[in-house]
Every structure is written in C-alpha cells, then in structure tokens.
Amino acid sequence: MATKYDWPAVEDRSLIGKRHDRVDGPEKARGDAKYSYDRNLSGMLFARLVTSPVPHGRIIGIDTSRAEKVKGYKGHVNILNPGDEIQWAGKEVLAIAADTEEHARDAAHAVAVNIEKLDHWVKEEDVKKAGEANRVKPAKDDAKGPDLAAAWEGAEVTHEGYYGLGVITHCCLEPHGQVVDWTGDDIKVYASTQAVARIPADLAKGLSRDESIGRVEAGQVEVITPYMGGGFGSKFNIDTWGIACAQLSKKTGKPVKLMLDRNEEVTVAGSRPSDYGNVKVGAKKDGTIVAYESETWSTGGIAGRGSPPLPYIFDNDEKLAQKIRHLNVSTNIGPARAWRAPNHPQAAVLTMCPLEDLAAKLDMDPVEFFKKNADLTARPEVYRYEIDKCAEMIDWKNKWRKRGDSGSGPVKRGLGMSLHTWGGRPHDSTCEVRIEPDGGVSVSMASQDLGVGTYTTLSVVAAETLGLDIPDIRINIGNSKLPISGASGGSTTVGGTTASTRRATVNALEELKGVVAESLGVEAGDLMAKDHKIFAKSDSSKSLSWADACKKLGNRTITGQGKQPDRDGGKLNDSGVGGVQMADVSVDTETGIVTINKIAAVQDVGLVVCLKQSESQVYGALIQGVAWALYEESIYDQTSGKMLNADMEFYKLSGAGDIGELEVHMVQNKYDDRGVIGIGEPPAISPGAAISNAVANAIGVRVPTLPLTPDRILAALADA
Amino acid sequence: MRNFEYLAPTQVKAAAQALSEHEGVTAVLAGGTDLLSLMKQRVANPQRVVGLRGIRELHGIAKQGGGMRIGAMATIQDLLDSKAAGAYTALMQAAKGITSPQIRAMGTVVGDLLQRPRCWYYRNGHGLLAMHEGKSMVPNGENRYHAILGNKGPAYFVSASSFAPALIALGAQVTVADAEGERQMPVKDLFRIPGAEGERENTLKPNEIVIEILVPSVSGWKTATYEVRQRRLLDWPLATASVACRMSGNNVRDARVVMGHVAPIPWRSSEAETALKSKGLSDGNAEAAGKAAVAAATPLSGNKAKVQLAGVAVKRAVMLAGGRSVV
C-alpha cells in the first residue's frame, strides 16, 4: 500500500535520477573545503607517533628523557607500556607533541623504546611454510547442497587450479588522524572519519581509561568533519592516535594535530586480507555447473581472518554441491580493516576465475556460460539482463575470441568478465528539516560525506520533495551534535539518509501546507509543491510562491523529523544488488605488461538518486580495481618483518593514463520500486576477476595470482 | 629531517669550499627531489646543505663545439624544451619516460645521474648493502627490482638513473670541480659498485661538484632508449636500455649498449655490442643483441623476469635505433 513517504513516480521526478554536479565540487576545486588535515588552529601543537620497528616483541622500557629535552617539546603520552606485546612493525607505542611538526619529529626520534624481540612471521602464500612456523589454524570446513561425491561423479568436465591475491592497503588520500581542541569541558574533534556520530562515545570510552583524566562523557565531544578524504572502510574508530591526541590536548591545554604520515597510514591504518587457494569446479557438457570445492587460506594480520563467501554468487544450495575449507594464517602485519565490499573482491577472484577457466575448457563463450548458470544466483533475471547490456557496451560479440586465439604478434588482446552482489541495506538515520519564514530550507543530521556525494543526494531529495532547486537547500552534516545518523560503511548511507530526509521533508511540507491551505482556503490534501510554488491541484490559480508561502509562517520555523527505519515506512529502500563488469585488455607477451583498453560496468542499485554521483562511485571503484588487479600489493620482508613499500612510490596505484576507457551504465527505471540501495561497495568487487579473466583470454594461460605484474605474467607464459 | 645549515653560494669555488671532505657531513642540493626525501627519511643526515641554484653558470643547456653542454642545474624539463637536445634521441626518449611534471620541473639531469639507489632496504634504513647479521637481506629477500648483473655481492641494488645509460651510450663526459680546480671524466667513470657498507655507488669525492655534462655530436650515429615501464603514471622502469650505433652505410661500425635498472651501475654490455658489430639493425640482429646482453645474467630468488625484460629492452632499443616499430 502506498504511504505518503513513497518516492515520486517516475513522471513526477524533476531531480531524482537525473545528472547533477556535486554541490561541494566548487569548494573542493577552489581549496576552500577544509579537511581535517587542513585544520590549523591558533596555538596548535603537532604530535607524532613513535612506532615499533620490530614486528613482534615485548616492550622492556621506554626512555623519553632525551626527547623531553628536544627544543619545542610539550608533552607525551604512552600508548603502550613496558610489558606490553607488539604484534606488528609500525605499532603505535607513544605520541609526542611539540610546537612545530619538525620539533615533534625530532622529539619522536629521540625516544628510545627497548623491545625484546620475539619470533615473527609475515608471509602466508606458502601455507606449508606458514604451517611449519605454527601460524595456520582451520577456520571453516563446510559442505552444502547436493551430495558432493555424486556431483563429481556426474560432472562431465572439471577444472582445478590455484588462484589468489595478496594483501593490499586502503591508502586513503587523506591519512587517518584528527585535530583535537580540548577547552574546559568541551572536546572538539576534527576527525577524518566515516562515523561522525559514533566517535564521541568511542573517544569518551577510550579517554575514561586514563585515570589522570577521569570520566569523560560522550556528550562533551563534538566531532566536526564537513569533508573527508577517503576511508574505504578503515575509518570507523577513533583509534589509539585519536585518544592520544585528545590526551595531549588535555595535558597541554592546546589544540593538538596528529595526522598519520604516508608510511604509517599504509603500514598500520588498514589492510585488506589476502586469499589464496585451490579451487575445483565441475560442469555438465552443456555448461551447467554442478560442483565447487575449495581449500583456501588467507591472512588479515595477527588475528587472521575468516573465510570469504565461497562460492560467490553461484551458490544455490539446492542445485550446486559445495565444499569449502578455509585456513587462517596469523601474521605479524598491520591488522585488516573492512576494505570496500569486505571479502567480496577476493571471493569474486576465487569463483569467477576458476569458472572462466572451466568455460574455456568447455569451449563455451563466458557470456553464454554465465547466463546459462544465472539460475544458480539469487537474481537470475537481473544478471541475464546486465550481462547482455555489458556485452553490448564492450562489443563482446565482435571482440571476443576463444582463449589463446589472439593473433601472432607479441601483443595479445582479450576480454573477461565477472559478476558481483552486495547488500547495501540502509543504516539508521534521523533527520531534521527546517523551513524558515524567509523561505530557507535546511537538512541536518550527523552523517558525513566521504567524497561520495552525500551533500548532493540529500539536496536532491529535499528539493524534489519541496518543489525547489538543489541550491535552495542548505545541508548540515559532518557534526556529531546534529540528529544521529549511521556510520558510512557497507553502502548503507544513501539508503538510510535519503529515507530519513524524505520523511522529514514530507513532514515539514505537510505542516507548511496546513498554513498555506488556510490562507488559500483550500484543503491541505489538495496542495502540491512544485516549481517554487505551492498550489491547489484542483485549481492552479490558487497558488502561492514558495517565498510567500513561507512568509505566512510569521516568525515561526517549521521543523520536520524523519527517521529510518520507520514503521510507517513505505518502500523507500532495500538491499541486495547485482552488477556485471567486463574488461578488454592488451598484454605484451614479451614484457608481461598489461594495458587496459576498456572496462564496462553495469550496476543495479534500485532507485538511483543522483545519476552522476552513482556513476562516479563506479568510476572510482574501477580505477581502484585496475590498481589492485595490476599494481597494488603490500610487500613484507620476512627478515625485518617490515612492509618495504610503505610509500606511494613502490605501493603502486593506477593513474589516469593507466585505466583505459571506462564506461558505466546504471540500471534505471527497471528496479526503481525497490527504493534506494547503496552503491559504494558493489562496483569495487569485480574488477580484479574481470581483468584477470581478460588476461587469461588474451594470453591463453591463467596468471594465478593478482596483482598481474609482469613477472607473474612472464612466469605463467613460461610455464605454459 | 634533522636540522641543518643551508648555504646558497653564487660561485662554484665557494660551493666546493663549503663541502666537507668527509662522507655524509655535507650535501649538495640541486632540485632536491631525491635528497630531500632521503633527509626526511633520515637516511641522509647532512649537517650542512649547499644549494647550487644561485650559481648562474650551472644553469642552461646549449650547443657547445659540435655537441651540447648540460649545466648541473638544468632540469629535465629544460632538456625536453631544449632545441640543442633534439638530436639526442636516446636522451630525449629517456627524459620522456619521467612522466611527472613536478619531477621534470624540479629534478636536474645531473641530479638524476647522482640520485641514490631506490632499493627499499636502503630507503628503509638498512644501509646500501642491506646487511643483517653479517649477510645481505637481498638475495633471499624481496628482490624483484634488484640486480641481475654485477650482483656477485655485496651490492644488489640497481642504478636507477634513466639518463646514465643514455649518456654513456652517447659517450658523454662530466666536468667535476673541487675547491682546487676541475677535472673531466666519462660519465661511465662516475659509477662504481661499492664493496663495503659506507662506500657510495659513485666516484665523486664528498667535496666535489659536478658542474656540467658534455655530450659529443651524434652525427653519423643512430641512438635510442627503450624503457620497460609498467605504468604511465610516474614509475620506475623495470629495465631500460640505451643504444648508440655509429653507422657505416647500413652496418654498425661502433655500438654502445648500456642497460639501466639491471646492476648497481649502468651496465655496458660488450656482448650485445659485439653482436651488433658489422651488422645491420634488423629485427633478428636486435633479438640477438638482446639475448647476448643478458646471457651472463645471474638472477636472484625473485627477479628472474628481469632477465627477459632487460633483453627485450635491448632488443627494442636496437629496433628503435633502426627506425622500426617495436610491437
């Protein structure tokens, strides 16, 4: 049943689903947008971390006597203490503040941390060796679906292979960190965070453990984050450096800035777990997949990490026999954090790559093969549609050749594909909308814009609802004192915040309509807001401009509240999306260098709120995907236990010249009635598998592990 | 970075006098794209830094005699913009590989020759030889970018300069000054493989300054550089080769073949040169030169691919010199 909170029907939408420039673009382009890193408060001190050069050990002593004599030294706090164990190189031991950044660095270097070294282990691909080092534990052993032995018996074509991808890091452009300004009882935190509303409680809890500070209440803390420069899942908590920064501010009575430098950012502020393993798949001659069996292992740091969701997407429990075993390798590397679509990119590689190898063995075109097996997915009809659309975009029909059938020159061209899914259910959100007597409208909530378009989507929803334009709406987000809204993770923000905003705006408008109805002498239910006017549907001559309507409020401001979830819901959002990506690559078989010609992406997210911002999310995910498919890899040295490429010189990302042509198609007007679903994660899943499959198609052999670096490609060719 | 004293002399002599004769105490600053990052990482900790920017005679690139003079403060962008440099194909192709406008604008050609190795053990503070308990960490460590030639130890890093192979192939000289006077030497002699920790990979004395590069005329020569690069974004090549061939009709009279990123020094391959002598620059001869160039390579545990990449770089550089397209 329709409720008053439904999204407008397609013919009534003037802004939703259309292409808009992002509203915060100009400030960012001008450099006016202040990120946490840009905050420089008067009298502010700079803090640096002292970190462990040792990957595993126990702290024996911390000597700060030399540091305290360094010019400009203002104070320090211990993060760890003698007796504490260190489990990875780069672990934070202490934070130290000084009057300038240079002095803070000098002081940090003057701290002597005495650590008793213990045995360490940083490698996991060779699982046998890791086992000998006593680092491997079983994490999963699970069978599902029809009888496995019978399925293998019935399989007419089988394929078995080794696949994997290494640990990568988030490498946020704006590193983790914050400026804390503690004055009297008030603690202002300019934090680079994905969770504005969550940080106050997190910080208060952390600070309350410091006996010299005593009890701190979450209500004392105000988090201010109007802009932030990337998190990808690694910035939900205040972290040790945030607590230390606040302690230093309390101790010194000054604002303190502590932002990680690149090396620290890449080493300790988040990594994506690896995955390696042997996968066996089987099918009938007609291409129907009947069995999937895997034995995989991975590391996410010392705590290890569980199994990725295998088999991925093609996981129908009734039709497909499945056996999944996973081993957990514990390593002394920076701990894993959620990385855009946690576990899905790995699962896609470990499923789509063996399946494309199987298709090659079956002598089937992958497009036909994946379409045929779409019944094994939760949403066959969506995937079939998307596969066809994507194939058209990349010109699969004309460009695809059988594996290895790619000409005689040294440069081979190939096509590959992958499918993905994600939930993206909405998070909880509370919104307050105000309509002022002067006609001004503001939307407020403690959400955040990670650079993805929250300012723009909320403007679109409010303006659409009120019959106004995007610039008429003032968006107040990035402040924890505003009505509480969820953290931005797992593609939950757009669903949650647009729903609370829609409801709050509908409620506020209803109140305004009551005032207008009285003055026009019509029923409030007969009124409509459109084109900066409020008018009677039955008689459009009964009309007030938006400004005049608001003037009728006298000196009263309307506030509308909206919540997600809400029992009086309407269908404003949903979860569960599908996407398909295809890559067209060229591989120089003499050098092993891969060039991306094109990547095409088709993505369903229910109702698209802002087309351009949705597409931008996909572009970003593809660019990031080219990086981890071809270049990106955390390289750990077993002897020193260090990450050797903790910089942006050898920790390689993709540049504009490396990504080829990207074409994005957002599915619109097809699944709109599902409401809004998140877009952040889904497009980040498939690039690695699609590119790996394209490379296999081009050169005729599978390069088992990502990133697809020249040495790996040449080795695969040499082995063939 | 540690605190340091900064001097900005206007004369070469004053600059040389400001330098210590002891290793590591003072440093010469050109564009700073390498020195400053070493100082920030506290791998280099000079007490005094002597900037060359104020010395007018060190700037600029110009024709000189039949050849070209590159002043010590001439930047990579100056080289790309220079009319005098146009004929030196091998050099220009190397310059184009450095794709960052910032590095081009600040980095000097001489600084490129003298940049310290990019070995990640060195940059992470483990020393040029990466010694750990009396052994180098490299041969069984993370050595995908390390040396495949000249790697009998104890040095395993690679010379990172793209210009050095090109300039050596072109037969260039450098002029070096100290407080007493000047001397000239072939670019090749700037480099050496260190034999012990504390030794550098170049032969400059700590109180010497390179003031210019002199490149002879290339008339009658065909030259080219080919770099194997994974990304278009600023990146280090995986292997490079520069070749210069003096032609006699269609045949090679003299050849110089120099590889980069394969050894602790720019690696001149007499094997490849021999393979080209008295022959034409055909694809087959290019292939043979490439094979010869790496025939003696001794890869480490993780850099076998480099043998192929270096061979392909040589082959393709020869093909380019012969005016052929490479793929």
Ligand SMILES: Cc1cc2nc3c(=O)[nH]c(=O)nc-3n(C[C@H](O)[C@H](O)[C@H](O)COP(=O)(O)OP(=O)(O)OC[C@H]3O[C@@H](n4cnc5c(N)ncnc54)[C@H](O)[C@@H]3O)c2cc1C
């Ligand atoms: C990310 C990155 C990628 C790069 N990619 C490439 C590449 O692909 N190929 C390539 O060749 N280069 C590359 N470079 C290196 C770059 O070209 C060099 O850093 C630059 O040319 C050095 O010049 P500079 O003037 O900045 O040197 P500086 O940093 O000022 O000096 C470098 C060194 O030389 C010494 N020195 C400089 N001038 C003199 C002199 N006249 N006399 C005596 N000693 C001197 C300094 O003391 C210092 O030790 C890259 C650099 C970076 C940071």
